[in-house]
Amino acid sequence: MTEINIVGNYKESGPTKQKIKDAVEAVFLEINNSKLTIQNYSVNIAFVSDAEIQAKNKEYRHKDAPTDVLSFDYDDEGDILLSVAQIEELKEKDETLYDAILKTIIHGVLHLLGFDHENESDRAIMNEKEIKVFESLK
Numbered sequence: 001m002t003e004i005n006i007v008g009n010y011k012e013s014g015p016t017k018q019k020i021k022d023a024v025e026a027v028f029l030e031i032n033n034s035k036l037t038i039q040n041y042s043v044n045i046a047f048v049s050d051a052e053i054q055a056k057n058k059e060y061r062h063k064d065a066p067t068d069v070l071s072f073d074y075d076d077e078g079d080i081l082l083s084v085a086q087i088e089e090l091k092e093k094d095e096t097l098y099d100a101i102l103k104t105i106i107h108g109v110l111h112l113l114g115f116d117h118e119n120e121s122d123r124a125i126m127n128e129k130e131i132k133v134f135e136s137l138k
Helices: 017-031 050-059 084-090 097-113 120-136
Strands: 004-007 044-046 069-073 076-081
Touching: 004 017, 017 044, 017 097, 017 120, 044 084, 044 097, 050 069, 050 076, 050 084, 069 097, 076 097, 084 097
Parallel strands: 004 044, 044 076
Antiparallel strands: 069 076
């Protein structure tokens, strides 16, 4: 089983540490990537402030604004930064914060595994994977 580390103030956000780990593992099981299996990849998830995620967004993406999630892949390890304030602001009107955070974690893990949404085709594929993984957690 992969190592999944979670830091920051996630307890106020709803999902338990186990549910967050379940979400990460569900993405790996869905993708079943031969290079990055659940056994040989470590995921670090940090719940950070808007200021922290904005600084990283500016440094790495040259966008001077907070965002909901940033993902960084380092071959056998990945870091995911999450801003609960941004997730709450961007969530669907009828969506709970709990669900929005899980979906954002799924989104971040998909980025670690090479998925993106730079064009409509890629966005559709990524969205399909997000929905399938999220539904598997219910």
